Amino acid sequence: MKKALFLTSLLALSALSQPVLAEDLKIGLATAQTGGLAPYDAPVIEGVNIAVDEINAAGGIDGKYKIDLIDKDVRSDAAQTSIATQELVDQQVSVLVLPCDADPALAAISIVAAAEIPAISTCASSPTLPLVGGDYMFANFPGDNVQATVSAEWAWGEGYKSAYIIYSPDAQYTTLPLYFKEVFGKLGGDILGEDTYSIGQQDFSAIATRIAALDPQPDVIMTAAFEPDFPSLLKALRAAGVKSQMIGSDGIDSPTTFSLGDVVEGTVFTTAGFATEGSPMEAFNKKYKEVTGKETQTVFNAVGYDLIKVIEAAVKEAGSTDPKALRDAIANLENVQGATSLITYKGTNGMPVRQVSLVRVTGGDRELIGQPSPTADLVPAPRMQ
Numbered sequence: 001m002k003k004a005l006f007l008t009s010l011l012a013l014s015a016l017s018q019p020v021l022a023e024d025l026k027i028g029l030a031t032a033q034t035g036g037l038a039p040y041d042a043p044v045i046e047g048v049n050i051a052v053d054e055i056n057a058a059g060g061i062d063g064k065y066k067i068d069l070i071d072k073d074v075r076s077d078a079a080q081t082s083i084a085t086q087e088l089v090d091q092q093v094s095v096l097v098l099p100c101d102a103d104p105a106l107a108a109i110s111i112v113a114a115a116e117i118p119a120i121s122t123c124a125s126s127p128t129l130p131l132v133g134g135d136y137m138f139a140n141f142p143g144d145n146v147q148a149t150v151s152a153e154w155a156w157g158e159g160y161k162s163a164y165i166i167y168s169p170d171a172q173y174t175t176l177p178l179y180f181k182e183v184f185g186k187l188g189g190d191i192l193g194e195d196t197y198s199i200g201q202q203d204f205s206a207i208a209t210r211i212a213a214l215d216p217q218p219d220v221i222m223t224a225a226f227e228p229d230f231p232s233l234l235k236a237l238r239a240a241g242v243k244s245q246m247i248g249s250d251g252i253d254s255p256t257t258f259s260l261g262d263v264v265e266g267t268v269f270t271t272a273g274f275a276t277e278g279s280p281m282e283a284f285n286k287k288y289k290e291v292t293g294k295e296t297q298t299v300f301n302a303v304g305y306d307l308i309k310v311i312e313a314a315v316k317e318a319g320s321t322d323p324k325a326l327r328d329a330i331a332n333l334e335n336v337q338g339a340t341s342l343i344t345y346k347g348t349n350g351m352p353v354r355q356v357s358l359v360r361v362t363g364g365d366r367e368l369i370g371q372p373s374p375t376a377d378l379v380p381a382p383r384m385q
Contacts, residue, residue: 024068025061025095025321027311028088030108031122032099035076036200039227039254040100040300044122045071047284047304047339048097050291055308061315067308074099078107089115094321095311100300102126102172105133112136118327120310123272123303125250126172127382130350136327138350140307141250144172144224145382147270148179149374150356151222151247154268156187160219160245164192164211166233167224170199175383176224176249182380184222192218197229204233208240218244226251231260238263255297258364267361273299273340274357274368284339299340306338310345310352 029048032041052067060066070091072084081099085108088096096112096119098105105121106129112119113134120138121129127143155163163184165177181191192214195207211217221244225233230252237246248269257264275282281302288296296302313336314329315321331350336343341355358369 023065023321025065025311025315026068026070026091026093027095027097028085028091028093029069029071029097030074030081030084030088030099031071031097032076032101032104033071033073037076037100037104039256040251041122043296043298043300044100044304044307046292047288047301047306048308049304050288050301051305051308051312053291055312061312062319065315065321074104076104078104081105082107082111085111085119089117093117094323094326095120097122097307098124100124102129105129105137109133109137115323116327117323118314118330120307120330122307123250123300124173125176127349127351128172128384131382132384133350135331135350138330138345139352140303140310141272141352142270142354142356143351143382144176144249145179145380146374147249147356148176148222149183149379150358150372151249151268151270152180152183152187152189153372153374153378154358154369155220155222155245155247156184156189158245160189162190162192162216162218163220163222164214164218164244165194165222166197166207167194168197168199168229173251174199174224174226177222178383179380180222180247183378186378197225197233199229201229202232204229204236205240207233208236208242211237211242211244212240217242220245220247222247224249224251227254227256231256234260234267235263250299253299253359258297258361258366261364264361265363268369269359269361271299271357271359272354273302274359274366274371276368280337280341281339302339306340306343309338310336310343 074081074084081104098121100123102124123141125141125144130137167177168174246267250271253271273281317329318325333345344353360367
């Protein structure tokens with residue numbers, strides 16, 4: 001009996017002397033791996049996996065917390081996003097990752113709020129997302145109002161005096177040109193007209209004909225259309241003889257755009273990053289090639305890497321995987337080094353402060369125009385659709 005008690009005591013002492021292993025950090029991914037948003041979410045998740053593998057290979061966050069990803073494809077559907085989010089909550093994740101668009105992400109509002117689990121959209125850029133989504137909803141991309149200010153100031157600085165905007169009321173993101181209109185007007189620009197379209201619209205000839213009939217034609221045309229709408233719109237405009245400077249947004253930062261040939265030459269757009277020499281993004285692109293064996297074709301790979309670096313920084317700050325603690329930590333992060341830029345949430349409403357890159361399509365490749373900071377007083381307030 002004494003021998004048994006002695007052995008029990010030794011085992012207890014041995015257990016106390018062993019390092020206590022923290023629980024894994026469970027991240028729930030409710031993202032669009034198929035459907036219309038897949039060209040954006042799929043590369044984001046590639047970047048997420050690169051960051052997670054890197055962190056786990058080093059022993060986890062702070063050497064304590066291994067990351068466990070639980071992945072669900074929401075098929076670019078709002079209802080499926082809501083279902084998948086609830087399933088991930090039931091699996092007791094500490095952080096939720098939602099699709100690359102405000103509209104499906106907002107479908108999960110009530111679930112996120114009730115569960116009190118921080119949720120970050122992969123690359124939704126509507127500044128209304130955290131306003132409507134509440135304290136637990138965050139974005140991971142430069143806001144539409146910030147991007148529009150950068151492009152409007154560039155256009156005005158280039159001497160362009162008139163503009164025409166083309167937007168869709170079908171989604172928060174595709175109303176971005178309304179921010180451009182507001183800023184360009186404040187600068188003294190003349191808005192010659194505007195048109196709307198439906199997402200998935202196949203024929204843009206009527207819009208192209210109206211703009212071609214203007215005399216003079218607008219100096220610039222601004223749209224937030226993305227594929228497959230942007231290529232169709234652009235081809236219709238050029239076929240109708242419209243020669244205006246085209247300005248787009250991050251949704252056209254994809255291989256499709258750069259494969260369009262002469263028709264897209266000279267198009268300017270805003271995006272989340274550019275691999276300048278010696279930059280963290282250049283280093284990430286090299287890492288991406290080492291891991292995948294291929295060149296990265298889009299900024300969204302790096303954006304996914306950034307998302308995990310934000311979560312890693314929050315866990316370090318909180319010293320915990322508790323969802324409420326992580327929410328508070330994310331809201332107070334400053335100057336987190338991502339692949340694309342430094343990222344700050346402190347003092348914001350859930351939209352990160354991060355660099356915007358202005359890029360021109362040149363010879364089927366990206367040419368950096370600049371990475372300007374927008375004039376703060378010109379940035380419009382979030383527009384509720």
